Amino acid sequence: MIRQIGFALAASTLAILSGCAHFVPSAGPRTASVVDAPQAASLHGIELVDVNYGIATALKKQSEGRRFSSFFSQPRLTDYHVGPGDVLQVFIWEAPPAMLFTPQALSGSGLSSSGTGTVTLPEQIVGNSGTVVVPFAGKIGVDGKTLSEIEADITNRLRGKANHPQVIVRLVRNNTQNVTIVGNVQHSMEVPMTPGGVKLLRAIALAGGVTKPVEKSTIQISRDGRTMTLPLEAILRNPQDNIALQSGDVVTALYQPLSFTALGAIGRNGEVDFEANGINLAQALARIGGLDDNRSNPAGVFLFRMVPPDALPWPQKPTTLIDGKVPTIFQFNLRDPATFFVAQTFPVENKDLIYVSDAPATDLQKVLNVVGSIVYPFQTLQSFGVIR
Numbered sequence: 001m002i003r004q005i006g007f008a009l010a011a012s013t014l015a016i017l018s019g020c021a022h023f024v025p026s027a028g029p030r031t032a033s034v035v036d037a038p039q040a041a042s043l044h045g046i047e048l049v050d051v052n053y054g055i056a057t058a059l060k061k062q063s064e065g066r067r068f069s070s071f072f073s074q075p076r077l078t079d080y081h082v083g084p085g086d087v088l089q090v091f092i093w094e095a096p097p098a099m100l101f102t103p104q105a106l107s108g109s110g111l112s113s114s115g116t117g118t119v120t121l122p123e124q125i126v127g128n129s130g131t132v133v134v135p136f137a138g139k140i141g142v143d144g145k146t147l148s149e150i151e152a153d154i155t156n157r158l159r160g161k162a163n164h165p166q167v168i169v170r171l172v173r174n175n176t177q178n179v180t181i182v183g184n185v186q187h188s189m190e191v192p193m194t195p196g197g198v199k200l201l202r203a204i205a206l207a208g209g210v211t212k213p214v215e216k217s218t219i220q221i222s223r224d225g226r227t228m229t230l231p232l233e234a235i236l237r238n239p240q241d242n243i244a245l246q247s248g249d250v251v252t253a254l255y256q257p258l259s260f261t262a263l264g265a266i267g268r269n270g271e272v273d274f275e276a277n278g279i280n281l282a283q284a285l286a287r288i289g290g291l292d293d294n295r296s297n298p299a300g301v302f303l304f305r306m307v308p309p310d311a312l313p314w315p316q317k318p319t320t321l322i323d324g325k326v327p328t329i330f331q332f333n334l335r336d337p338a339t340f341f342v343a344q345t346f347p348v349e350n351k352d353l354i355y356v357s358d359a360p361a362t363d364l365q366k367v368l369n370v371v372g373s374i375v376y377p378f379q380t381l382q383s384f385g386v387i388r
């Protein structure tokens with residue numbers, strides 16, 4: 001009987017050991033599974049990069065090289081062009097002796113005159129038709145024109161009716177060419193464009209400034225379907241990034257929008273926020289409590305990221321793109337002391353996923369625990385004489 005039970009236990013143990021890869025619980029894929037991912041048919045298109053100091057330095061320079069000044073083209077400063085919704089005021093001066101805008105002609109018209117040949121027309125909102133009305137000149141098309149062009153049009157319409165007319169058009173209120181400032185600022189608002197242009201930091205200042213600490217704030221600019229984000233502290237350090245805005249830009253002040261996710265054999269699993277200026281891999285590992293001494297495989301530290309196709313010198317051009325980016329796994333071997341210099345250089349980006357796999361010995365220990373849970377009751381029964 002004892003021999004039969006022993007054979008049964010041995011057979012069970014062998015079965016458990018042979019199927020441990022699927023039987024033993026784990027926090028995630030093992031190191032070999034991640035390393036073999038690029039060759040797996042079901043995961044075709046994933047790139048695996050064994051990170052060295054050169055790769056880490058290149059990615060860091062690329063991250064630091066992101067600039068508003070190079071991403072967005074600088075708007076060309078031009079005269080203001082009027083559009084529907086703007087408010088204009090027209091002043092007309094007629095040389096003496098006045099022929100058209102005389103006191104008798106203006107009597108009862110509601111128009112104001114200084115008595116020196118200058119007539120001030122009431123403020124007018126440019127309608128959807130893009131016109132304003134000027135007495136004796138009729139409807140004047142102003143949409144898309146500069147103030148000087150509108151002045152010339154009115155002058156030409158009055159020529160021959162008024163004695164040497166002179167016209168001045170003033171923009172009372174700009175309602176069409178603005179920059180929108182939203183997010184973590186004192187006052188979300190529209191900042192009107194001015195002839196000299198509006199720069200980024202001035203627009204933020206006009207909105208009352210950011211409400212959160214500078215080192216934890218990022219600024220996002222959206223223009224013509226393109227969006228880019230930079231830390232506010234980096235903009236303050238680099239005056240070139242204080243770019244001139246253009247009409248229609250949306251500037252958003254964000255607070256703590258950056259985070260990475262950590263999983264596997266580490267001190268603490270979860271999503272971790274980090275500062276707008278960014279952190280490196282060594283700092284990220286420290287914030288999650290480091291690697292678990294009892295479970296982790298130091299050679300199995302991985303970072304998952306969607307990478308632009310031109311971010312790295314790929315041995316072969318990637319063929320699989322997801323939303324224009326390459327699914328990439330960066331591998332770090334922390335058994336090698338040199339990798340710690342790499343970890344201090346490698347930049348962690350928003351939405352990165354850090355995963356640390358279990359050590360092979362961990363799987364063996366789990367198998368032995370299962371075997372022990374089977375053998376121990378048998379030994380107990382034998383010690384009590386139940387089984388002889």
